[in-house]
Amino acid sequence: MTHAAGDVVTAGHIHQSKAQFYWVWGALLGLTLVEIMLAYNQVFPPLRMLIVLLILSIIKSALIIGYFMHLKFEAKRMKWFLMVAVCFCLVMMCIFFFDAWRIHTPWFYW
Amino acid sequence: MADAVLIHQAHGEAYEPSWFRTYSKKIGMWLFILSDSLTFGALLFAYSYGRISNPAWPTPFHIESIRNASIMTGFLLTSSLTMVMAVLAASRGDRAWTRNWLLATMGFGAGFVLLHAAEWNKLIDEGLRLPIFQTLFDLKPGTNPEYVAASRNVPQFGGTFFTLTGMHMLHVTIGIVYLGVVALRKIWLPILGLLAIACWWAPGPFHYGFYVLLIGLVIASIVLFLKPMDYSDHDIEVTGLYWHFVDLVWMFIFPLVYLMSTKITH
Numbered sequence: 001m002t003h004a005a006g007d008v009v010t011a012g013h014i015h016q017s018k019a020q021f022y023w024v025w026g027a028l029l030g031l032t033l034v035e036i037m038l039a040y041n042q043v044f045p046p047l048r049m050l051i052v053l054l055i056l057s058i059i060k061s062a063l064i065i066g067y068f069m070h071l072k073f074e075a076k077r078m079k080w081f082l083m084v085a086v087c088f089c090l091v092m093m094c095i096f097f098f099d100a101w102r103i104h105t106p107w108f109y110w
Numbered sequence: 111m112a113d114a115v116l117i118h119q120a121h122g123e124a125y126e127p128s129w130f131r132t133y134s135k136k137i138g139m140w141l142f143i144l145s146d147s148l149t150f151g152a153l154l155f156a157y158s159y160g161r162i163s164n165p166a167w168p169t170p171f172h173i174e175s176i177r178n179a180s181i182m183t184g185f186l187l188t189s190s191l192t193m194v195m196a197v198l199a200a201s202r203g204d205r206a207w208t209r210n211w212l213l214a215t216m217g218f219g220a221g222f223v224l225l226h227a228a229e230w231n232k233l234i235d236e237g238l239r240l241p242i243f244q245t246l247f248d249l250k251p252g253t254n255p256e257y258v259a260a261s262r263n264v265p266q267f268g269g270t271f272f273t274l275t276g277m278h279m280l281h282v283t284i285g286i287v288y289l290g291v292v293a294l295r296k297i298w299l300p301i302l303g304l305l306a307i308a309c310w311w312a313p314g315p316f317h318y319g320f321y322v323l324l325i326g327l328v329i330a331s332i333v334l335f336l337k338p339m340d341y342s343d344h345d346i347e348v349t350g351l352y353w354h355f356v357d358l359v360w361m362f363i364f365p366l367v368y369l370m371s372t373k374i375t376h
Binding site: 016018021022025028029032035036038039040042046047049050053054056057060061064065067068069070074075077078081082085086089090093094096097099100 | 129130131132137140144147148151152155158159161162163176180183184187188190191193194195198347350351354355357358361362364365366368369370372
């Protein structure tokens, strides 16, 4: 169990209990069931369904990143650096969604 | 800066501590995940753009497909739980349970890949094809006219669906090979070789697994023979980061690809 010289080790995951992991796993399964029920019953039209499913997916991904990937327990600067970088790039991609909506909602076109 | 380095060297330290207050392997894996998330982001964007902009976008996933994809999601979520258990066991220094949990993770991952490839096999047999296979669009016994029409009229559907899910399946397969290297080391190589040979005779998309596993076998052999080492708790944690990322990507693919293209008939 040797580590490279100069590495400063944070052992955040050691402070996490098994019970917490089981709770997160249960929450992820529960949210997945909600998604399936929404799609099965076709509760919303496509655009609204996309937004609802995206929100639920973002909550699930936050649970995975925070607890399973231990980012919640990392140094603040690492959390901010990683999350701001990836969110910025993905949001920049999503700007083009306005073009997809414009095609069948002409009033949306500025 | 030079003074700081000299002071560290005087105390026997070769490097300055990381700015992120963690070890270098973990930072490296996070940077890889960052770049890979953009690849999947672009593919998911392409699929979702087509889904919203095209009113004639196919909705070919019936209840059987949704049930299958839900079981696959359960497999991946459970594999993430077994992976964090492996990380916990590794941090306690419990080698036996670390290996057991890693093998359980590999098992759930393999279950996911098998179900997914079987799903692909069924869709291809029923007529859902990539746009490049135009000659295969003829109606034959066993093909579903709905899938043939979808492949012919909206070729973007097959293109984005197979690229996105294929890319993800490739990542899961790489993850299983990676976990095998960490859990079993050189014992993994003959097993991987046998799996590759089994894939050679397998039908449909399973056959292409041969090439993936063969490349995996070559890379795993290079790693295990040129740099044999005892994998530490840090290595297990870094492996876990990769595995959870693969799970994370599926949390977007499942709703955006499958649930947004359902056709439920009550």
